[in-house]
Amino acid sequence: MSPLPYDPARLAARAAEIVAATRELAALGWTPATSSNFSMRLDAGHAAITVSGRDKGRLTEADIMVVDLEGRPVATHHRPSAETLLHTQLYARFPDLGCVLHTHSRTQTVASRLFARQGHVRLAGYELLKAFAGNRTHDMAIEVPVLPNSQDMPALAAQVERLLDAGPLWGYLIDGHGLYAWGKDMAEARRHLEAFDFLLACELELRRLQP
Numbered sequence: 001m002s003p004l005p006y007d008p009a010r011l012a013a014r015a016a017e018i019v020a021a022t023r024e025l026a027a028l029g030w031t032p033a034t035s036s037n038f039s040m041r042l043d044a045g046h047a048a049i050t051v052s053g054r055d056k057g058r059l060t061e062a063d064i065m066v067v068d069l070e071g072r073p074v075a076t077h078h079r080p081s082a083e084t085l086l087h088t089q090l091y092a093r094f095p096d097l098g099c100v101l102h103t104h105s106r107t108q109t110v111a112s113r114l115f116a117r118q119g120h121v122r123l124a125g126y127e128l129l130k131a132f133a134g135n136r137t138h139d140m141a142i143e144v145p146v147l148p149n150s151q152d153m154p155a156l157a158a159q160v161e162r163l164l165d166a167g168p169l170w171g172y173l174i175d176g177h178g179l180y181a182w183g184k185d186m187a188e189a190r191r192h193l194e195a196f197d198f199l200l201a202c203e204l205e206l207r208r209l210q211p
């Protein structure tokens with residue numbers, strides 16, 4: 001019987017998934033200068049998340065820790081990601097949510113700057129919109145919100161709650177910062193993250209070609 005309030009075998013499995021995905025995303029250049037953070041649900045009350053400040057290109061299982069759904073460290077002296085609350089608020093709200101990914105790719109960062117004043121990026125008519133869970137056609141549009149950046153995580157999380165209240169959401173941008181995307185498991189969250197990055201790159205390219 002483990003004295004820990006979570007299953008250590010499950011933590012080991014989730015940590016391995018996070019490390020593998022993080023290394024791949026880092027190799028794409030999406031996690032510069034220790035940026036980005038990644039998490040997976042462990043159970044109804046706990047998530048595995050990256051330790052703050054770690055080089056995401058050199059991540060190991062030792063760089064993954066456990067938090068409760070209020071973002072407090074569990075059975076560890078490590079400091080969780082500075083943005084832990086933006087992960088745990090999603091696990092607390094959506095019982096079926098399994099994974100949250102946050103990256104700082106150049107495309108995500110440039111798009112967040114360009115569309116900050118508008119407050120959203122409209123993605124319409126792309127076949128790749130079907131990558132977002134539940135979408136069945138290209139013949140639709142989604143709006144990716146762009147939130148102002150802040151170091152006040154409870155304030156940022158409150159803004160995210162308002163977005164979530166307003167309707168279905170697969171992710172959002174933070175101005176000058178990066179992208180949050182999520183899904184029921186790692187594969188779905190990766191699919192959403194990659195679809196956002198590709199579609200944002202298309203929007204940036206279109207503006208270059210058709211100023």
Ligand SMILES: CSCCC(=O)C(=O)COP(=O)(O)O
Pocket residue numbers: 033034035036037050051052053054080081082083102
């Ligand atoms: C140098 S990155 C600035 C913080 C940030 O935006 C980020 O994604 C990484 O923070 P963490 O505490 O999760 O390492």
Ligand SMILES: [Zn+2]
Pocket residue numbers: 035036037083102104177178
């Ligand atoms: Zn960040």
